[in-house]
Every structure is written in structure tokens, then in C-alpha cells.
Amino acid sequence: MTPKIIQGKKAKDDTVNNPKVRNPKRGRGRPLVFDRAAALQAAMKLFWERGYEGTSFDELIDAMGISASSFYNSFDSKEALYCEATSSYLDWAGQWFLAILNDPSIDTKTAFAHLLAATADEFTRGDHPLGCMISLAGTHCSPGMKNIREMMVEHRAFSESVMADRMRRGVANGDVPPATDCDMLAAYYSAVVRGMAVQARDGAPREKLGKIGRLAMQAWPQRSAEH
Amino acid sequence: MTPKIIQGKKAKDDTVNNPKVRNPKRGRGRPLVFDRAAALQAAMKLFWERGYEGTSFDELIDAMGISASSFYNSFDSKEALYCEATSSYLDWAGQWFLAILNDPSIDTKTAFAHLLAATADEFTRGDHPLGCMISLAGTHCSPGMKNIREMMVEHRAFSESVMADRMRRGVANGDVPPATDCDMLAAYYSAVVRGMAVQARDGAPREKLGKIGRLAMQAWPQRSAEH
DNA sequence: GGAATTTTGGAGCGATGACACCAAAAATAA
DNA sequence: TTATTTTTGGTGTCATCGCTCCAAAATTCC
Incomplete structure (x- = not known):
């Protein structure tokens, strides 16, 4: 469903480029305290409702239930999050869309x-x-x-x-x-x-x-x- | 063409409520240095191209060719300007729209x-x-x-x-x-x-x-x- | 000319935007 | 236990946002 993705910024950490996640299941270091997929879903719905410009950073992390630090640890920027949220949306919408076609x-x-x-x-x-x-x-x-x-x-x-x-x-x-x-x-x-x-x-x-x-x-x- | 207009704010100066203009043609006091209608047109086109949220105040007054002081002397707020720009757009679009219908x-x-x-x-x-x-x-x-x-x-x-x-x-x-x-x-x-x-x-x-x-x-x- | 009225230039204001920094905390590896 | 790795909380930053204030300038009225 997804065409060539244009990303706003390159991931800073090039060991893992898309999405940014260093501690996927159970690695060394302090574990993530939140569910990344659930947080992404919350962000997606907020972007969907309010658009990119209509959604502020503080509203985003509030809806995702995480702090600014946790946000930038798991995502690169608001723009990169929007790209991921869009991909997530298309994964979902592409299902019924392509299934019917x-x-x-x-x-x-x-x-x-x-x-x-x-x-x-x-x-x-x-x-x-x-x-x-x-x-x-x-x-x-x-x-x-x-x-x-x-x-x-x-x-x-x-x-x-x-x-x-x-x-x-x-x-x-x-x-x-x-x-x-x-x-x-x-x-x-x-x-x-x-x-x-x-x-x-x-x-x-x-x-x-x-x-x-x-x-x-x-x-x-x-x-x-x-x- | 224009339905009931919802205005963001009431005009502060209730001697003239819509649009805000105290020195219409040739009154007392220093004359306006800019063409209000032309400035409104410029604002309209910027809003049209970029939307409300995508148009900043500084970009607006720049396109209108006026200072912040002059702006607030002739308009109430960014939101009120958007309402006026919308009315101006509808005056124009309503012409061909209604003429055909x-x-x-x-x-x-x-x-x-x-x-x-x-x-x-x-x-x-x-x-x-x-x-x-x-x-x-x-x-x-x-x-x-x-x-x-x-x-x-x-x-x-x-x-x-x-x-x-x-x-x-x-x-x-x-x-x-x-x-x-x-x-x-x-x-x-x-x-x-x-x-x-x-x-x-x-x-x-x-x-x-x-x-x-x-x-x-x-x-x-x-x-x-x-x- | 002087008073009254209105607009203008310019500086600045409080709030918010997105983000950066860093030491503490929590996990694993040795 | 100690070292290492990663995340977190808290605070700070820097730019921009829409807007305000005030003294100076430019006009008309008397």
C-alpha cells in the first residue's frame, strides 16, 4: 500500500533506521515503560483528527502517555512520527481497500x-x-x-x-x-x-x-x- | 452567497463593527498609507494557498505590506482577518457560481x-x-x-x-x-x-x-x- | 497656529512550539 | 558486585507565535 516514503529527517542512530528502536524486546539497559505500538496508534488518531499543524508536541506526548525524553528516545521528531503514523494508517486502511479491489x-x-x-x-x-x-x-x-x-x-x-x-x-x-x-x-x-x-x-x-x-x-x- | 457569519471576536471599536475602519475616505487624523482592499486581497491569497494555521502573522503583514501597528489599527485579529478574507473570497467565487446557477x-x-x-x-x-x-x-x-x-x-x-x-x-x-x-x-x-x-x-x-x-x-x- | 484625532514605527511581551541536555534509574553482562 | 547499556524525569533553550504599548508623525477642525 505504501509508496516511496519521503522522510523528513534521517534517523540519527543509523544502527536501526526505521523505526527507531534500540531495545526491541529484551535487551540490555532500562526497559521501555510504554507500549510503542500503542503510543503510535494514539499519535495517529490525534494527527488524523487534528492534522499535522493542529497537533502540538505537548498534546502528542500527553496522548501517548510519555515524557518528552521518552519520546525522543523512541522517535526522531514530530515529522518522523507523522510519517510513521501515516504508514500505520495505511497498513490499516490498505487492508480493506486492497481486499475489496x-x-x-x-x-x-x-x-x-x-x-x-x-x-x-x-x-x-x-x-x-x-x-x-x-x-x-x-x-x-x-x-x-x-x-x-x-x-x-x-x-x-x-x-x-x-x-x-x-x-x-x-x-x-x-x-x-x-x-x-x-x-x-x-x-x-x-x-x-x-x-x-x-x-x-x-x-x-x-x-x-x-x-x-x-x-x-x-x-x-x-x-x-x-x- | 454568504451565510450567517461566525466571528471570532467582537470588534473592540463598536462605532464601526464590520469591517473595522475608522478613517474610511478622508477623515481627521493621519491617513492610511496602504490600500485596505489590496491588503485584504493579499491576505486572502496567502490564506488560500497556505491555510489558516499555515500562515503566520509575520508572513501576513509582509504580504500585505504593512506593519503590525498598521495591521491592528485596521483589523482586529488574525482570526477576524481570516473571516474577512473568506467573505472576500466568497464575494468573488459567488459571482461565477451563482451566475451559472x-x-x-x-x-x-x-x-x-x-x-x-x-x-x-x-x-x-x-x-x-x-x-x-x-x-x-x-x-x-x-x-x-x-x-x-x-x-x-x-x-x-x-x-x-x-x-x-x-x-x-x-x-x-x-x-x-x-x-x-x-x-x-x-x-x-x-x-x-x-x-x-x-x-x-x-x-x-x-x-x-x-x-x-x-x-x-x-x-x-x-x-x-x-x- | 493650535488642538484634536488617527495612523505609524519600533520595541517588546507572555505564551507556546519543538527540542536538547544531563544526571539518576533500571535493566543485563561479566 | 561491578561495569555497561539504555531509558527516564526534570529542566533549560531558542525561535516563533499572535499581539500590545507608546511616543512620534500626519492629517483635519477651529
Whole structure:
């Protein structure tokens, strides 16, 4: 799921570069007093809810339940943490995303209908922040956030390319019209998903997102071409 | 175009409440050395490009070409400036937006096709920042930005309601199928526009946005109902 | 001209941002 | 036990944030 990762900084300790952890299970030295994975999850949810700029360092370590010292012992910087949190998010979101696109029991059109329905569900679940951590991140930000911005642009382009690839497989399999412009159709569904993320953030209920997804499926190509 | 405006702070000087200006044309006292409207435009473009959190006070007054003293003499706060900049943006964007939706020479479906085409054009023009100042603003931010967040949510809801109203007029006029769920169809086109804003920010060219808009028009209801 | 009014330049303020430093603490290895 | 390694608590730092204050400057009113 993850494309080339752009990291803000190189790890200071190059014995282990990504992620930074010196005492993985049971090494010498004082043991970690916190669960690194759980702390990362907490940071991810805070970034997801508030964005990178909207999340302060103190709020982060508070949510992670650790001190500044412990933080910098296990992570390189706020920016590096954001990269890791993004990877963690994509590991999770990539599961349902790719599972649906690669489901061999359904045809291409059905796969995208399922994808949009799942998006409506996942964007409005109660056990994590609304919407999506990728869709709207780094779109308007200061020049100092260039690294993060480029990373998010790449993540968005990557998910779009995954959708286009699935459509091309559909063309090859014969369940998508051969004249279909897969890149454009993927860009369209990508845009719809981004728009659903905005709606979710603004409080739209699951059913509303579901209907948006069903309307979006009206653009699926019929037997003849479209361009 | 502008719905109920939520202001961050009340103007300190209640002789003139919105906008704050004591020496409008030619009053007593030292005259303003800068063009307030031009400074506001400059601030608007910076906010548009970088977002609220991504724009610092020093960058703002630098782009506006004024000092901190002059700033606080003519504006109440960064937040109040953002509200004014947003209003200024909506005054401008509302022009083409409403002009298309109220064009009496075209039917409802054509109006929305024009609307999406114009969106593709306006989101990718070279004489101002890419995308839209409203579509993605305040979606992920800190709790301290509650006022701004709620303001942007309201602006987005308002433009969606304007689209729904236009559709209902189409139903009344008979050029939109009577069983159409106008609120849902408007939510769908609203989502598409938000997605086009993301694509524009990520560097998608005008033609790509145009094709997304044309694909989105495939969801327009035929003679029979859809829900 | 003098008084009143308003804006401007310039310095500075308290709070917060992200992070660095270092000695003490807690583990393992010998 | 002692040496070694690693993490932790606590404090400090340096820059930036949005904003304030005040005396000087520039205008109009009388």
C-alpha cells in the first residue's frame, strides 16, 4: 500500500533506521515503560483528527502517555512520527481497500461499488476519527511542510494508481469496456472519495456517504466507450 | 452567497463593527498609507494557498505590506482577518457560481454541467492559488480553531443548499425528474467539487478536472427516479 | 497656529512550539 | 558486585507565535 516514503529527517542512530528502536524486546539497559505500538496508534488518531499543524508536541506526548525524553528516545521528531503514523494508517486502511479491489469473487464494477460502500462505512465509524488521514492532508500548508505535503500528494496519487490498475485488469478480463480511460475513471473515483472525506469531517451520516457512493457509480462506463 | 457569519471576536471599536475602519475616505487624523482592499486581497491569497494555521502573522503583514501597528489599527485579529478574507473570497467565487446557477437561458442539467466546467477552470487558473479557499479548510484542526471550523462547515453546507435549491427549481420547472432526491444529488456534486479541489491542489491540470466533472454528470437523473 | 484625532514605527511581551541536555534509574553482562 | 547499556524525569533553550504599548508623525477642525 505504501509508496516511496519521503522522510523528513534521517534517523540519527543509523544502527536501526526505521523505526527507531534500540531495545526491541529484551535487551540490555532500562526497559521501555510504554507500549510503542500503542503510543503510535494514539499519535495517529490525534494527527488524523487534528492534522499535522493542529497537533502540538505537548498534546502528542500527553496522548501517548510519555515524557518528552521518552519520546525522543523512541522517535526522531514530530515529522518522523507523522510519517510513521501515516504508514500505520495505511497498513490499516490498505487492508480493506486492497481486499475489496483484489476480491476474486466479484467483477470490477462490483468491486468499486463495494469500495465506495466500505469507504462510507469506514469514514463514519465511531471507534476512530471521522474521514480519512490521507485524503485532505497537506493540501494547504506552509512552505516549511514541503516534505509532508509531497508525501501526502504521493500517497493520494498511489491510491489513485491502484484503482486505475484494477480497472485495467477489468479491461483485460473483459468486464470493463475496452475503450475506458482507466486513468480518468480512477481520478474521478479518487475525487469522489476525497469529497466523501470532506462530507464525513463535516458530520455527514453514513447513509449520506453511501448514497453519494451509489450516485458516483452511475458514471461507470456502459458497453460503449466514454472519454 | 454568504451565510450567517461566525466571528471570532467582537470588534473592540463598536462605532464601526464590520469591517473595522475608522478613517474610511478622508477623515481627521493621519491617513492610511496602504490600500485596505489590496491588503485584504493579499491576505486572502496567502490564506488560500497556505491555510489558516499555515500562515503566520509575520508572513501576513509582509504580504500585505504593512506593519503590525498598521495591521491592528485596521483589523482586529488574525482570526477576524481570516473571516474577512473568506467573505472576500466568497464575494468573488459567488459571482461565477451563482451566475451559472441562475442563468435563465439554460436548463438545470446544463447549468450543473457548466458549473463543473467552470469549477475546473477556476480551480486551475494561473492568477490565483490552485483549488478553493473553502472546500478543504478547517477539516482537520485543533480544538482552538472551533470558530473557524464551524464557519467553514457552514459555508460548505450553504453552497450545497444553493445547489439543492437550484435542483428543486428544476423539478418545479419540469426539467428535472420529480422523484429526484435534490438534497442527495446536491451532496454528491458538492463532494465532487471538494474532490476536484484536492486534485487541483495536487497539481492536476485543467483538462483532468474537466473530465472528472463530465464523468460526474453521468449521475444526473434520467426520466425515471433514482434514490 | 493650535488642538484634536488617527495612523505609524519600533520595541517588546507572555505564551507556546519543538527540542536538547544531563544526571539518576533500571535493566543485563561479566 | 561491578561495569555497561539504555531509558527516564526534570529542566533549560531558542525561535516563533499572535499581539500590545507608546511616543512620534500626519492629517483635519477651529
